Amino acid sequence: MAYKGYFIDLDGTIYQGKKSFPSGKRFIERLKAANKQFMFVTNNATRTPEQVQATLADGHDIHVDLDQIYTSAMATADYVAQLPNVHQVLVVGENGLHQALASKGLKIVTQGLADAVVVGLNRNLKYDDLMYATLAIQQGAKFIATNIDTNLPNEKGMIPGAGSVVASVQTSTQVDPIVIGKPYTPIMEGALERAGLTVNDVVMVGDNYNTDIKAGINLKMDTLLVYSGISTKEQITAAQIKPTHEVDSLDDWFIE
Structure with missing residues (x-):
């Protein structure tokens, strides 16, 4: 299915700590080549967007703009500021x-x-x-x-x-x-607002069924589970609601 935008998890999906996933770098390069809109939507609230950007560039040779990064810290600030x-x-x-x-x-x-x-x-x-x-x-x-x-x-x-x-x-x-963070909806709603996209435009990509995938499910957004991090095929077999898509590696995903 052709999606206008991709919301993408970081830890366990694009890399694991200091360990790079070559498939993660190739996935981002393919999204850029296809002129797809994408945003990293991460529950990690410890780092600033600038630090996330630097980690991607210096640690994993992935180069993105600041407006392509949305952390749970940013989502929390957006939420608290409107209270x-x-x-x-x-x-x-x-x-x-x-x-x-x-x-x-x-x-x-x-x-x-x-x-x-x-x-x-x-x-x-x-x-x-x-x-x-x-x-x-x-x-x-x-x-x-x-x-x-x-x-x-x-x-x-x-x-x-x-x-x-x-x-x-x-x-x-x-x-x-x-x-605020995944699997709850405030971070997803904040990301959609910043991206200027609707639920039907986007697929949520991640390695963790209980955060990334459930975040998409809770918002009725399509999901793509990659088996590179937390969730296993055995766990998903037992899940009542399955991800929309499943891949062993992001290299296996065809970008339409």
């Missing part, structure tokens, strides 16, 4: 999340009163981060999570994802967060 009466945000996360929220004119704090608490992956997490987030939510702050990925693929293996940090705050507050 009424939210001006001060307590953040548990890394530089990419801090910068995205600050770019919307929001005041960032790490303790004390806040209108909202935003939690993402923080690889320098301290107990105090969890404590202040818990206290702010108990005092009425909205609880928002960039994503709840259980694991993050990298060259070492499947390391703890943002979900492990979110779960700590969720346990201590007994409050369920509003989740």
